[in-house]
Amino acid sequence: MAEYSVLVGGQAGDGIRQVGSLIAHLFSSLGYRIYFWDDYPSLIRGGHNFSIIRASDRKIGAYTETVDVLVALNQTVVEKHASKLKPDGLLVFDSDAVKANGLGLPLASLVKQAGGKPIMRNVAALGAIARTLGLEWPTVRALVQAEVAKQTDLNLKIAEAAYNQAGAPRLRVEPLASQPLPLIGGNEAIALGAVRAGLKLYIAYPMTPSSNLLHFLAQNDQELGIVAYHPENEIAAVITAIGGAYAGTRTMVGTSGGGFALMVEGLSLAAASESPVVFVVGQRPGPSTGLPTYTCQSDLFFILNAGHGEFVRFVVAPGDPDEAFLLTGLAMNTAWKYQIPAFVISDKNLSEGSFSFEARGDEVTRQEPLAWGGKGNYRRYERTVDGVSPLAFPGRQGAIVKANSYEHDEYGITTEEAEKTVEMQDKRLGKRRYLVEEVERLKSVKVYGDATAATALVTWGSTKGACVEVAEDLGLRVIQPLVLDPLPSGQLGAALAGVKRLISVENNATGCLARLLACHGVVANDKILKYDGRPFAVDDLRKRLGEVLR
Amino acid sequence: MSELQLGTYAENTWCKGCGNFGILSAANEAVKTLVDAGTPLETIVLASGIGCHAKLVDYVNVNSFYSIHGRVPPTITGIKLANPGLTVIGHAGDGDAYGEGLAHLIMSAKRNVDVTMIVHDNRVYGLTTGQVTPTSPVGFPGKSTPRGGIEEPLNPIELMLAAGATFVARGYSVKTKELAALIVAAARHKGFAFIDVLQPCFTFFNTYQLYNSRVYELEGHDTSNLDAAHARAREWNYGEGERIPIGLFYKVEKPTFDQRILRGKVLANEREVPDISGMIKTFA
Numbered sequence: 001m002a003e004y005s006v007l008v009g010g011q012a013g014d015g016i017r018q019v020g021s022l023i024a025h026l027f028s029s030l031g032y033r034i035y036f037w038d039d040y041p042s043l044i045r046g047g048h049n050f051s052i053i054r055a056s057d058r059k060i061g062a063y064t065e066t067v068d069v070l071v072a073l074n075q076t077v078v079e080k081h082a083s084k085l086k087p088d089g090l091l092v093f094d095s096d097a098v099k100a101n102g103l104g105l106p107l108a109s110l111v112k113q114a115g116g117k118p119i120m121r122n123v124a125a126l127g128a129i130a131r132t133l134g135l136e137w138p139t140v141r142a143l144v145q146a147e148v149a150k151q152t153d154l155n156l157k158i159a160e161a162a163y164n165q166a167g168a169p170r171l172r173v174e175p176l177a178s179q180p181l182p183l184i185g186g187n188e189a190i191a192l193g194a195v196r197a198g199l200k201l202y203i204a205y206p207m208t209p210s211s212n213l214l215h216f217l218a219q220n221d222q223e224l225g226i227v228a229y230h231p232e233n234e235i236a237a238v239i240t241a242i243g244g245a246y247a248g249t250r251t252m253v254g255t256s257g258g259g260f261a262l263m264v265e266g267l268s269l270a271a272a273s274e275s276p277v278v279f280v281v282g283q284r285p286g287p288s289t290g291l292p293t294y295t296c297q298s299d300l301f302f303i304l305n306a307g308h309g310e311f312v313r314f315v316v317a318p319g320d321p322d323e324a325f326l327l328t329g330l331a332m333n334t335a336w337k338y339q340i341p342a343f344v345i346s347d348k349n350l351s352e353g354s355f356s357f358e359a360r361g362d363e364v365t366r367q368e369p370l371a372w373g374g375k376g377n378y379r380r381y382e383r384t385v386d387g388v389s390p391l392a393f394p395g396r397q398g399a400i401v402k403a404n405s406y407e408h409d410e411y412g413i414t415t416e417e418a419e420k421t422v423e424m425q426d427k428r429l430g431k432r433r434y435l436v437e438e439v440e441r442l443k444s445v446k447v448y449g450d451a452t453a454a455t456a457l458v459t460w461g462s463t464k465g466a467c468v469e470v471a472e473d474l475g476l477r478v479i480q481p482l483v484l485d486p487l488p489s490g491q492l493g494a495a496l497a498g499v500k501r502l503i504s505v506e507n508n509a510t511g512c513l514a515r516l517l518a519c520h521g522v523v524a525n526d527k528i529l530k531y532d533g534r535p536f537a538v539d540d541l542r543k544r545l546g547e548v549l550r
Numbered sequence: 551m552s553e554l555q556l557g558t559y560a561e562n563t564w565c566k567g568c569g570n571f572g573i574l575s576a577a578n579e580a581v582k583t584l585v586d587a588g589t590p591l592e593t594i595v596l597a598s599g600i601g602c603h604a605k606l607v608d609y610v611n612v613n614s615f616y617s618i619h620g621r622v623p624p625t626i627t628g629i630k631l632a633n634p635g636l637t638v639i640g641h642a643g644d645g646d647a648y649g650e651g652l653a654h655l656i657m658s659a660k661r662n663v664d665v666t667m668i669v670h671d672n673r674v675y676g677l678t679t680g681q682v683t684p685t686s687p688v689g690f691p692g693k694s695t696p697r698g699g700i701e702e703p704l705n706p707i708e709l710m711l712a713a714g715a716t717f718v719a720r721g722y723s724v725k726t727k728e729l730a731a732l733i734v735a736a737a738r739h740k741g742f743a744f745i746d747v748l749q750p751c752f753t754f755f756n757t758y759q760l761y762n763s764r765v766y767e768l769e770g771h772d773t774s775n776l777d778a779a780h781a782r783a784r785e786w787n788y789g790e791g792e793r794i795p796i797g798l799f800y801k802v803e804k805p806t807f808d809q810r811i812l813r814g815k816v817l818a819n820e821r822e823v824p825d826i827s828g829m830i831k832t833f834a
Contacts, residue, residue, distance in 0.1 A: 028834070182833035192826050200817040201631055225824050227631065227811055232657040236624040239617070239654075243628020246615055247595070247636065248818035251628070269618050357833065361826040393818060394595045394613040394629070394636055402607070404616040405600070413560045413608050414616065 002032070002057040004133070004173060005064050007081055008125060009050030010073030012043055015122035019071075020051025022126050024354055026135065026143050027055035028183045031176030035060045035465065036183070036354035037535065042208070042292040048076050057176055061320050061355060061465020065537040068171070069132060071125050072098050073107070090170050092128050094121060103132065105165055114158045116151075123148065123155045127162030134169030184357040186350035186462075187213035189321035190254075190280055193328030195224045196364035198250040198336075199278075202228045203237040208292050209348035210254040210282040234259040238266030242275040246403050248393030250332060250366075254280035257299045258288065264306045267341055271311035273403040274381065274389070274428065276335035276369075278328070279303075280344045282351040285533045294533030295348035297461050300512035303343055304485055310425075312432045314342040315485035319464035322359040324350060327482060329364030330442070336369040338388060338431045345484070347507065349535040350462040374398060379410040383423065387430035436486045444483040445491040453477040454500040455549070458524060460484065460513045466536035467505050470545060481513075489520055501525050503548060507535060554582050554591070560608040569749030572723035573670055574606055577639070579726070580733035581612060584637065594637045597625045599651070601643035601677050602751075603670035620651025623658040626665045627807075633818040634664070634808045637737055644671040648684035648704055659715035659742045661807035666736040666743045669706065670723075672751040673788070680754035687789045690755070703788035710744045711779055711800055717743035718779065718800045722765050723750070724758070725796065732798065741806050748796070761794065768797035776800060 006023055010016050017038050024036045032055035040049040052063045070085050072078045072093040078100045085091060091102030096109055107124040111117070123144065130140040140159060148155045191213055194202070204214040218228035231237050234255055241251035255263065260281050270277045281303055285296040303315060314334045318324035328344050335342035372378055372392040378399035382389040389410075392399040402412025407424055409415045415424075448464075449471035456477035459467045464480045471478045479495045481488065496502070504514035504524040509531040514524040526548045530536055556578045564570050577596075585591050594612050598604035600619040607614035617625040622640040630638050647655050647669045655667070674692065675681040682692035682699040685706065689698040710718045717739040721729040729747065736743035748765070750757040764786075772778050779800035786794045 180834055182830050184830070184833045188833070192830070196823050196826060198821070198823055200820055201628075203628075220829070223824065223829065224826070225820065225822070227815065227817060229631070229811060231624065231627075232653050235621065236627075236654055236657070239621040239624035240628035240631065243597075243615065243617075243625040243630075244632040244817070245628075247629040247632030249632035249820075251632075265618065266621075269621075273615070357830065361830050366821070366823050393633070395593050395633055395818070397590070397592055399592065399613075400611055401613045402616070403614070405618050406616060408616075412614075412616075413558060414605070 002174065002176065004055045005067040006053045006069045006071065006129065007050055007067045007084070008071040009048065009077035009081060012040065012047045012049050013045045013119065014049065014073050015119045016049040016051055019122035019126050020053055021354065022143060022147055023129060024053045024183055025147055026130065026140065027053065028356065029139065029143060029180050030173065031178040031180050032056060033059045033181065033356040034183055034354065035063055037063050037349065038352055040293055048080065050077065050081070057178070059356060060469060061462065062469060062536060062538050064539045066539060069129060071129055072100065073121055073125065074098060090132060092125070092132060103128070103166065105162060107162060110161050110165070111158055114154065114161060116154055116158050120155060120158050123159045124162040127159035128166040131163045131166035132170050134172040137163055181356040181358060183354050184321045185212070185352060185354050186321050186324050186346055187352065188216050189324035189357065190328045190344060190346065191217050192361070193325040193364050194252050194278065194332055195226060196361065196366070197329040197332035198366035199252050199332060200226050200249045201241070201244045201251045202226060202254070203231060203241050203251060204254045205230060205234045205237055205259055207256045207259045209284055209351040210256055210280060212352065213254045213280060234262035235266065238263040238277065239269070241277045242266060242270050242273065245275040245277055246273070250336065252278040252280065252332070254282070256282050256284050257286050257302065260306070267307040268309055269405050270341045271307060271309065272405050274339040275403070276339050278331050278335050278342050278344065280346060283345065283347040285531065291533040293348065295535050296508060296531065296533065297347055297463065297506055298508040298512065298531070300345070300484065300516065303345060304516070311428060312338070312340050312435060313485055314338070314340060314435065315345065316343065316482055317345045317461045317484050318350065318482065319460070319462050319480060320350065321355045321357050323482060325359045326363060333367040337367065338435055340431065345461060347462055372399065380412045381408060381410045381424065381427070383410060383427050386434045387427045432486060439483050439486050439488045440490045442483070444481065444488040445495045446480045446482060447495050448472070448478040448480070450475045450477055452498060454498060455503070456496070456499040456501070457503050457505050458513065458517065459505045463505055463507050463536055466538050466541045469538050470542050473542070474545070484516065487516065487520055492522065496522065503528060505536070505541065507531065554585055556581060556610050556612065558609055558611050562609060563605065564602060565753045567752030568602070569672060569723035569751065570602060570606065570670060572726050573668070573729065573747055573749060574609060576726040576729035577606065577668070577733060578610065579730035580737065583730065583734050584737055589637055593635060594639070595629055596639050596641065597622050597629070598641045599643060599646035601646050601675070603641050603643040606641055620646050620649070621654065622646065623651060623654035623667065627658060627663050630663060630665055630808050631812065631817065633816060634812055635816065639666040639668065639737060641668050641670060644669055644673060644685050645675045645683040648706060656709070656713045659710050659713035659744065662714065662716055662741045662804050664741055664806040664808050666733065668733065668745045668747060670749045671706070671746050672749040672755060673757070674751050674755035676751050676754055685788045705783060705787050706746045707783040707799055708780060711776065711783060715744045716741035716802050716804050719745045719798045720796045721745050721747040722761055722796050723747055724762065728767065728796070735798070739801065741804055748794070764792065764794045765796055766793055768795045768799070773798050773801045
């Protein structure tokens with residue numbers, strides 16, 4: 001098995017994410033499958049930032065704690081991470097800033113001599129790493145030319161100087177036979193899935209880890225044929241999305257837990273007015289501000305229960321960008337098919353991480369919702385067998401379209417009559433039966449590893465990356481529900497057949513998925529939980545699993 | 551005037567003597583005037599918040615979104631972003647617009663969203679049976695302030711001028727003809743048009759006598775002069791003051807938010823989705 005892990009660290013402002021991304025692309029261009037974690041605190045200058053790039057000949061979705069190459073742009077990186085270097089690993093450092101044993105190169109001096117800015121130590125580090133890994137200079141040159149848009153020639157000069165000074169290669173990274181795959185972030189995959197399913201208006205207030213979903217859509221608005229809008233707060237975001245949906249436009253909002261708290265009032269409005277809106281909630285540790293730039297999976301019950309009143313919602317939890325792309329498209333189409341709010345639950349690990357991407361762009365298509373035929377008086381909330389009323393939008397000749405937050409009659413006029421109240425609540429809640437049937441027809445639970453193994457890990461979201469790899473190595477089963485509401489109990493039951501021991505693995509402190517399953521009569525025998533803001537590492541999970549199975 | 555019937559079967563539940571009747575009548579006259587002049591009825595959309603004012607949308611047979619408290623500005627912004635060809639008129643109360651949703655009101659004025667915002671300003675919470683609002687006078691004996699309100703009232707005309715609204719007016723629910731004309735002018739204005747409508751609450755804050763004796767029509771006022779508009783707005787600060795001007799304080803043409811952000815798109819009409827395979831390749 002060909003596999004390499006590189007950790008590159010420095011402080012905020014050192015361009016760590018950029019060099020991390022360049023290294024990831026370097027491996028990716030050689031046919032490797034990539035997982036990329038960017039670890040940074042909530043600040044703009046100073047602090048301790050690092051990126052972990054893991055490259056493998058098989059598809060991966062997690063990092064390992066131990067690394068093959070450690071790159072230190074300051075002393076803190078050595079202090080914090082030297083113990084994670086494999087015995088035969090290599091420490092590369094800027095000898096102008098760091099005292100250590102290993103391959104020291106005067107990166108700061110190199111940059112200065114070339115007439116570069118201090119941040120360009122990052123491309124110098126890239127040159128040194130590439131040489132260390134035994135990569136040919138043309139590969140590095142092509143990468144810098146493709147990925148570094150500003151001052152490309154100067155950056156190339158610096159990278160080449162470091163490459164030439166790095167001495168003989170220490171490792172031999174061989175190109176793989178497999179075709180290189182695109183390297184994509186979770187938020188980008190969410191954005192593209194939504195766009196392919198007809199998103200036209202994205203509205204969001206910045207909040208990590210969903211801010212770069214807003215940035216990506218704003219930067220690519222013309223190419224993607226959408227409008228991205230950043231209003232005064234999350235309340236305005238969700239209400240504007242509801243107004244847009246009422247008038248016939250596919251809208252989506254994105255935020256994290258704290259911003260979603262502000263949107264909850266609007267969620268109830270979406271439910272009462274039967275406005276289809278997609279909510280993307282990128283989780284991070286709470287309560288409250290918590291750890292803004294780290295990862296967590298602790299908002300499951302918040303999302304499942306948010307909003308006053310009882311209503312139907314659709315909730316998906318992708319675990320990698322392929323799933324994020326497909327499931328966001330599904331969420332958008334489902335929201336419009338049933339005229340209900342839909343959720344895409346992500347987390348910082350998926351949203352801001354980068355992964356090799358296999359899905360094809362045309363795997364998501366926009367599906368037409370039920371449209372009004374134009375006969376008779378239009379009734380926005382017409383009662384039908386499945387509870388779904390035909391849609392017309394303001395501007396449609398012959399239709400008066402009345403949406404309402406109050407309980408209302410079929411026409412949309414407020415009512416407080418007992419009988420009508422029951423009729424309309426039954427109409428809305430009646431959709432659930434059809435949604436459940438549809439969820440059972442979809443691939444809504446995935447099974448990995450040995451599908452007959454008696455010991456199974458049950459997990460959700462991005463934690464599946466570490467689980468799948470460990471389970472494949474140890475001959476265990478992994479069960480990952482992709483849809484969390486309505487929970488596909490039929491498919492889940494089939495996935496659990498023959499399981500004697502069920503272990504929930506989650507990035508939270510209380511076992512949210514295990515608690516949800518318990519509500520459905522499925523009890524996990526053990527829980528392996530991690531709630532320090534960092535995702536599971538493969539080697540760490542293997543160790544903790546060993547303790548549980550001992 | 552057209553024979554357009556705008557009523558619905560909904561039972562009207564406003565109190566006898568409620569100022570909302572005058573606003574409803576003026577709003578309906580305004581819709582008829584717009585339709586007579588060529589605006590298709592189906593392209594007019596009303597929205598309301600929550601409170602006595604909000605029942606208006608149930609009484610009018612026009613497209614509407616009966617939204618929630620304080621959130622009328624983002625509701626109508628969303629409608630306008632989806633389809634800029636619609637004529638969108640929002641109704642809100644004073645607790646609604648100046649209390650719960652003040653940030654939205656200010657930001658919508660600042661952006662110059664091309665919508666009309668009519669605030670039914672009775673200076674009391676009616677539907678929750680009589681508490682102070684941001685425009686209640688000092689000393690107002692509301693149920694949440696039994697010893698009298700202790701806060702100075704907000705002057706929404708000054709606030710909207712400062713926020714950048716491009717059409718700022720005050721109406722009086724008794725003067726329905728003038729109010730209807732203001733609503734028509736507001737709806738035709740390209741940009742954020744704001745009308746604060748003085749509306750007596752017959753049950754909890756009966757201001758008929760006060761307004762009837764003090765209200766006067768702005769005349770000879772230069773509506774293009776922002777300083778003059780501020781000066782006229784200060785004539786009455788929703789508390790003391792002998793004379794209460796009504797009419798148009800300020801009007802200016804500026805690029806609208808929807809024009810700028812949409813760049814000619816009508817999102818509601820777009821069914822095509824882009825081929826993203828080229829973009830995915832660029833991630834490699």
